[in-house]
Amino acid sequence: MNAPLPAHLLPLLAARAVPAAMLDALQTRFGARCSTALAVREQHGRDESPFDVPPPEVVVYCESTEDVAAVVSLAAQHAVPVIPFGTGSSLEGHLLAVQGGVSIDLSRMHRMVAIQPEDLTVTVQAGVTRKQLNDEIRHTGLFFPIDPGADASLGGMSATRASGTNAVRYGTMRENVLGLTVVTASGEVIHTGTRARKSSAGYDLTRLMVGSEGTLGVMTEITLRLYPLPEAVLAAICTFPSIDAAVRTTIQTIQMGVPIARCELLDAHAVRAVNRHDKLTLTEAPMLLMEFHGSAASVKEQADTVQQIAIDFGGAGFEWATTPEERTKLWTARHHAYFAGMQLKPGCRTVTTDTCVPISHLAECVVQASIEAEAAGLLHYIVGHVGDGNFHIAYLIDPKIPAERETAERLNDAVVARAIQFDGTCTGEHGIGLHKQGFLIDEAGAGTVAMMRTVKHALDPKNIMNPGKIFAF
């Protein structure tokens, strides 16, 4: 049902077998936590990406940094690949065992290591998910803002440099990971960063690891910044006559420096999808879903400013959601957009773009993407973290009709080319994985990617850490 790997990636598929001695050692140490059952392997051999490749040979459920170090030490000794696995929600094939090896399942590493509300910091094991984290710290009056669509693990979010709807105000994982415990490619345990808010102490290994997609080491513990829950929160929706009008409202809001906390675009298709999925009755037109954080007076002031901008661009049907229940309903619907969208076309798979561009070029980029998708006649929807210049157009394709995938890829190519032309990026938050390796070279240049590969080779000389991701060869 899924797609094969693109032809140029097929040579990757040279599995490196787990030798019997290593399997014995894993089974001795981990017992039932080491599995070679096909169903377990298959569950760990896929993610939300469209590709079908053979599953990993072994799955090991780790419960501590020492567990992970033990697996990686064996893998280093036997030159066998390891792939960290959190919740399986990667969109870019990060979890696919293109060269076989061991899937290191971190989902049982779901312990809060330390909560320091007085410092606005927390340390978690890598398998803690974003929702669990916020549940665990609710009593402190603090929250962690980064919210990709899925209830992903903090390890996976760090590995892909994830963001979500709050990044326009609070930054991404890049800005919010203070320190890491990392198992290196030799199986050694190191610590990067501190709990201080800033530091000039040597190379920024924390940020080298964040976004490295499991290719430089396994992050096992993560120290994060937290934020006080805002005194007041105000959410608002507003409907626009066109995508262009909605995006231009966003651009002006950002240019004026309004400290908006969330600013999400949904096109008419996306609104239709969440209406169906969440039984809502939102007007099926381009919509901004916004949120303001601050004091009561400040959120009112921010909202008034943005409402005036929106009206200037033809925005209408302003609705305010001030109670937590109303807000939760709206944001839950937004977070369901990915699965809601898939239900627009039962049995479909999605090909999702993830470009992020300088804000002044956003309207052109979103509008052109929409026009091209409509012209191609391919079912799609658009959602966007537009305050950041980041948007996703999801093409819904029938996996049994290869021409639909080809059309989607062609449209995606155009969206990415346009982003790069405007000095933007091919991926704002999903990562490179298997799918975007060509785009990375287009964006960064061969010399820059060569420097990344030099770093990879130095830190992982046997190429055992999630091989084939970011760059295949």
Added chain:
Amino acid sequence: MNAPLPAHLLPLLAARAVPAAMLDALQTRFGARCSTALAVREQHGRDESPFDVPPPEVVVYCESTEDVAAVVSLAAQHAVPVIPFGTGSSLEGHLLAVQGGVSIDLSRMHRMVAIQPEDLTVTVQAGVTRKQLNDEIRHTGLFFPIDPGADASLGGMSATRASGTNAVRYGTMRENVLGLTVVTASGEVIHTGTRARKSSAGYDLTRLMVGSEGTLGVMTEITLRLYPLPEAVLAAICTFPSIDAAVRTTIQTIQMGVPIARCELLDAHAVRAVNRHDKLTLTEAPMLLMEFHGSAASVKEQADTVQQIAIDFGGAGFEWATTPEERTKLWTARHHAYFAGMQLKPGCRTVTTDTCVPISHLAECVVQASIEAEAAGLLHYIVGHVGDGNFHIAYLIDPKIPAERETAERLNDAVVARAIQFDGTCTGEHGIGLHKQGFLIDEAGAGTVAMMRTVKHALDPKNIMNPGKIFAF
């Protein structure tokens, strides 16, 4: 007059001579922009650090990325060290030519490459200083917030991961450099990052370079985030009965999530110094100098909140500075603190600490540092970007009295040990350079520093990029 290098660093001083062929090539290409005059070399062989080492053998004034690439290519061919030089304001010996070689003076690379106010971004050559940048963009209604004490170059600020008084609200160079043009150790020119606000496209080479102190490449062009000038700005000073009370006011302000833009501590000695230097009449007691940015209503609200907190801790003598002239006077005085402090003891040198700690431990760290310095009878003053948990205690030492330097180093050791004990960092914004290499190992651990060295060795196999900095051997 200055100090010799510490004994353990002396083996570093093995100069690698610039061969005649390389000198010829430099003179041919650069003419009068290549100098071997002793006065020029000496000017480029020192910074604000206390160490005396021989100057570089050659100074080359570069005017373009291509110029820098030409110098580095020759240096790579002949295995000769290169040291980027901006304004010479490093505090940690970054500019000292411990192994001879070529000082690459970037101060003539002071061109604005591109200003995109509509995207809140700007690209500058590395020699542009922070004040020049803000002058050049004044007409756009935007500003660049990072402000180390000196009018440093953006290249130098990137190299040391600088911050300053606005970091509590706007972040440091880590958060505000979007992309770079870099001349690598082989003389190749690469580009990192884009103008998009966020990206998940491969390894974060931008942040690997930021803070690398010239040891991985020469940054020649820098793309930065800008911010709209706030609609309203309100500065305030408040005097406290003790350092502890001032810092506790800060801690509570941060814990409550007040979006304060600047929050600076001056101890009584620092206030006395700026009073003398800037002919002010501030009360000579521990003082917070604060600034609030936002709408008129919002800054008033923030200031009221902080004033109430301050009163609870015994703060008094609140004064508001609302006009740009009043504000400029206060902040200019703050920025003069380093030189004002030195005038407390004519002919002195300063040994300055730079620890940054989790905010709840800040009061203990600052108070202990003050008590220990008083007990040692060494003239000193304290200033701090306390909103970040970062403070500097500057010990004023007579360079002719070795015992004073020894006392200062001993006090510094205690301050750093305490910061590390509380999971903080030995350097919040000045960098490691020559002076803090032992502290880096104490803080990060030998394994983590070994990983940094692996990256260094991979990207600069001939060790020509500012050798001896961050790690000596």
